[in-house]
Amino acid sequence: MSHFLEFRSITKTFPGVKALSDVSFAVDRGQVHGLLGENGAGKSTLLKILGGEYIPDGGQVMLDGTERHFTRSRDSIDAGIAIIHQELQYVPELTVMENLLLGHLPTRFGFVRRGEAIRWTRDNLQRLGVDIDPLARLIDLSIGQRQMVEICKAVLRDATVIALDEPTSSLSHRESEILFRMIRDLKARGKALIYISHRLEEIFELCDGCTIFRDGRKVAEHHDLSQITRDQLVQGMVGREIKDIFDYKPRALGEVAMTVQNLSGKKVPTPATFSVRKGEILGFFGLVGAGRSELMRLIYGADVRATGTVELDGIKGNITSISQAIHSGLVLCPEDRKQEGIVPGRSVSENINISCRRHYRRAHFFVNDSAEAGTAEGYIKLLRIKTPSRHQEIRFLSGGNQQKAILARWLAEQDLRVLIIDEPTRGIDVGAKNEIYQVLYGLAEKGVAVIMVSSELPEVLGVSDRIITMCQGRITGELNRTDANERNVLTLALPVSAPTPAAAPVTA
Ligand SMILES: Nc1ncnc2c1ncn2[C@@H]1O[C@H](COP(=O)(O)OP(=O)(O)OP(=O)(O)O)[C@@H](O)[C@H]1O
Ligand SMILES: [Mg+2]
Structure with a gap:
């Protein structure tokens, strides 16, 4: 036939x-x-x-x-x-x-x-x-x-x-x-x-x-x-068995690393308050459009705030701008990494090594010293980035491998205190997810506070020490790892079902 x-x-x-x-x-x-x-x-x-x-x-x-x-x-x-x-x-x-x-x-x-x-x-x-x-x-x-x-x-x-x-x-x-x-x-x-x-x-x-x-x-x-x-x-x-892709192990948490107080803006109208500790992985769960990325942009100083403050441990005063944030060790790896981050005509190595800090200062210096080669080789191996060599132009890599290479840039950032990472495993295959989680655990071990925004419920449950839920532009709940399960996280993150027309007449 x-x-x-x-x-x-x-x-x-x-x-x-x-x-x-x-x-x-x-x-x-x-x-x-x-x-x-x-x-x-x-x-x-x-x-x-x-x-x-x-x-x-x-x-x-x-x-x-x-x-x-x-x-x-x-x-x-x-x-x-x-x-x-x-x-x-x-x-x-x-x-x-x-x-x-x-x-x-x-x-x-x-x-x-x-x-x-x-x-x-x-x-x-x-x-x-x-x-x-x-x-x-x-x-x-x-x-x-x-x-x-x-x-x-x-x-x-x-x-x-x-x-x-x-x-x-x-x-x-x-x-x-x-x-x-x-x-x-x-x-x-x-x-x-x-x-x-x-x-x-x-x-x-x-x-x-x-x-x-x-x-x-x-x-x-x-x-x-x-x-x-x-x-x-x-x-x-x-081609191998993956027993537990999350492979979570409890960590000792340190002092509070960042405190966000009454933060609000255009797409987050209800003021948000929370803090994150050194060595903690704090998951932010919600459906696409729940306001998580917007809240993160407000924290980072990328969007205009209506109210609120962001304070980092050991740093005086309110962080209000991107440049202040990155100088203080607060870094945001955006959701749309490719649009915001890729330099298509450059090599994999250069794309990993452009510091995101320098990136935001709009000054790209490509210096090919051995330290950079080492960083690139290290992440190519660690995240199993599939490329003939670190010199390959990044645009020739497959979609997921480009994602991994750009992610590496943020993970390689020096002197981090707080890393906000938005949808860390989007477009990334099951096997490689595990490697990315290992890198996040490694950062947390070193005392970095990690905020992970994700729409993947199993990922949030599998990786986070604590979970904050958001829905329709506001924080709706908070659960410790031990108390969180699929049902209670979803209940907090889903919009309360719309009132029936009888209860709320439609005004057009
Ligand atoms: N134009 C090109 N020049 C050089 N190499 C290429 C080109 N297009 C694809 N490749 C290579 O071919 C291989 C297969 O890539 P492909 O994009 O088909 O992967 P994929 O299965 O779609 O992966 P992903 O899940 O990441 O999207 C990769 O190693 C990639 O780097
Ligand atoms: Mg593909």
């Missing part, structure tokens, strides 16, 4: 890297097929081959029984393939409508009026359950919303093959639910889907089967995920 979409013995080599060797698998209509593997295993490379961006060195791509040669993106699009890339590709100045109409414009809307185009866009977004203004510019949307626009574009193009590369990494819970509904609908309509994610629960929830890659080779293929356990998938990906 021939399959709808089939990869046969695909091979792709880059200088110094064998990205794919002899990879074969198939996807049929009405199926969602998962691709799994550690950072750098070759998943995105395979999608880029399907998308006509890379030409394979060997092997065949078969679609509906015939061999296809995609040599540019247009070929792949014309064949009915839509790819939602890990790195979003869009024109930020365009509106949502213009973006969705790209490609549709000449045929469907030859000379129609703008009003009609707006209506078409609004109707379609509504039908897909996406609540975004058609006239908003992409640049003004959240990363999650941009991702949703990209996904709607693929759906509206009526592609037969839809491949999604880590689509949920920046989506809110609600957005993910909308996406999952769309995926199920596409599947029911007979589309063939490929789904890449490091979140195994999503693989179980959405996929019919999956293929696991390791170092560019296919190491396993499963056709019935109900027969497979999570541990089996993890073992397949990392």
Whole structure:
């Protein structure tokens, strides 16, 4: 029986890297097929081959029984393939409508009026359950919303093959639910889907089967995920058993390192008060949009405060600006590390060694002495950053490995007192998460106070000594490690369900 979409013995080599060797698998209509593997295993490379961006060195791509040669993106699009890339590709100045109409414009809307185009866009977004203004510019949307626009574009193009590369990494819970509904609908309509994610629960929830890659080779293929356990998938990906990815050990806590008092700002209207101790890992849990990142930016002096103070032990007075914060050893590793941190044309080593302090002073000095080489080599090994050498330009690394390299920059920071780290393991594979936790434990051992913001509940429960929950711009609770469990943390972090219309009449 021939399959709808089939990869046969695909091979792709880059200088110094064998990205794919002899990879074969198939996807049929009405199926969602998962691709799994550690950072750098070759998943995105395979999608880029399907998308006509890379030409394979060997092997065949078969679609509906015939061999296809995609040599540019247009070929792949014309064949009915839509790819939602890990790195979003869009024109930020365009509106949502213009973006969705790209490609549709000449045929469907030859000379129609703008009003009609707006209506078409609004109707379609509504039908897909996406609540975004058609006239908003992409640049003004959240990363999650941009991702949703990209996904709607693929759906509206009526592609037969839809491949999604880590689509949920920046989506809110609600957005993910909308996406999952769309995926199920596409599947029911007979589309063939490929789904890449490091979140195994999503693989179980959405996929019919999956293929696991390791170092560019296919190491396993499963056709019935109900027969497979999570541990089996993890073992397949990392090639070893991971007993306890958190591996938490209690630490002795020191004095109070930082006190935040009555801090409020635009997106955190309710004043927040808490403190963190030396050697403590304090987890901040909440859903995307709960105000955690905003609170951290207020602490760091990156946003304008309405009220409140931030004081560090041993330092006189209120910390009010970024430069004051970093001089005092208070450092924030932002959520959107790539946008805020990467220097694409530079090497992995340079990207690790640009001090985030210097970074904020907007002065980059690239001095390649042996100390820097040592730091780079150390973190490449510690976090298992997959790169042919420290001299490789960072833009050639896989998405997750770029994340690791930029993270290393903050972890390598000297004279830290308080490290605020926002979503430390986003886009990072299961195996490497463990290594990142070990680095955080190591910093805490040395007396650094670590504040970890995360949307991953198991991570917050597994790593934190204490947990603070946030919801809708305010702190809603605090639990010690020993008292915290999934249920009570979630209860504190979820919005109290909206009042019924009868109780609170809707005023429009
Ligand atoms: N254009 C390129 N030039 C050089 N090397 C590349 C290029 N594109 C990918 N690679 C290398 O190929 C390997 C596979 O990368 P790929 O992006 O496919 O990984 P991935 O499985 O998607 O990882 P992640 O989970 O981190 O996104 C990596 O080692 C990467 O560094
Ligand atoms: Mg990738």
